[in-house]
Amino acid sequence: MFRPDIKEDVFDGPPDGPGSGMSVQMSTAGIVHDLGNLIQVASSALNHLARDPSIQAAPALGPVIAGAKTALERAGGLVRQTISLARESHAEIEYTNVGACLAEIETLVRSALDANIGLELRVGSDLPLVRCDRFGLQNAVLNLLFNARDAMPDGGFISIDAGLASANSAASQVDIRVADNGIGMTSETMVCAFDPFFTTRSEGLGGVGLPMVKHFAEQSGGSIDIQSTLGAGTTVTLRLPAMR
Structure with a gap:
């Protein structure tokens, strides 16, 4: 999948040369970005599932779906945090x-x-x-x-x-x-x-x-x-x- 935020010139230089750090950094950011896309797909599927009448008629499934949605929300937060670190942003002490x-x-x-x-x-x-x-x-x-x-x-x-x-x-x-x-x-x-x-x-x-x-x-x-x-x-x- 083409990502316009990743440019060819970040991969210049040999594997162990000065460009290698940026190459690894952008590669990691790209993988995490794609994981974020998959998380969005899974979240959307869960939302559709939660609205299904047959699911709503089974109360025991409610907490399971809610737990899965919470896990995906946390995964999305982790994706955003990882991309932020890849951009070398420095968060305040928390x-x-x-x-x-x-x-x-x-x-x-x-x-x-x-x-x-x-x-x-x-x-x-x-x-x-x-x-x-x-x-x-x-x-x-x-x-x-x-x-x-x-x-x-x-x-x-x-x-x-x-x-x-x-x-x-x-x-x-x-x-x-x-x-x-x-x-x-x-x-x-x-x-x-x-x-x-x-x-x-x-x-x-x-x-x-x-x-x-x-x-x-x-x-x-x-x-x-x-x-x-x-x-x-x-x-x-x-x-x-x-x-x-």
């Missing part, structure tokens, strides 16, 4: 309410979990705002939740806990822990867990989620940590700087 973000994620993700997977959200009282992008935080937690779900093919339990980091921390920070009681990881897998495109899955989109979460954490001035025991589950801790 502070985010962790409890509100996680409550939205809990509502969104429940429709994507099987009936044999339990989910519990616990948020500490009077948490300070954290210094990060709101959509970035929600996308990071979604990645962790879907990893936890995939680690429990026979069902299990996922918990999300948010609270102040331990008193030993050098600065005011908030910890967000996503824990599951799934298959866990070997020590060899944990060493490579954040390597781009490393995956133990034979299919799907493995090898992208955790590196993206790590990039988000470090870009926000925070960190990420994994604790896992083979056969007993995994806990991932996302630590973000709090507003002083």
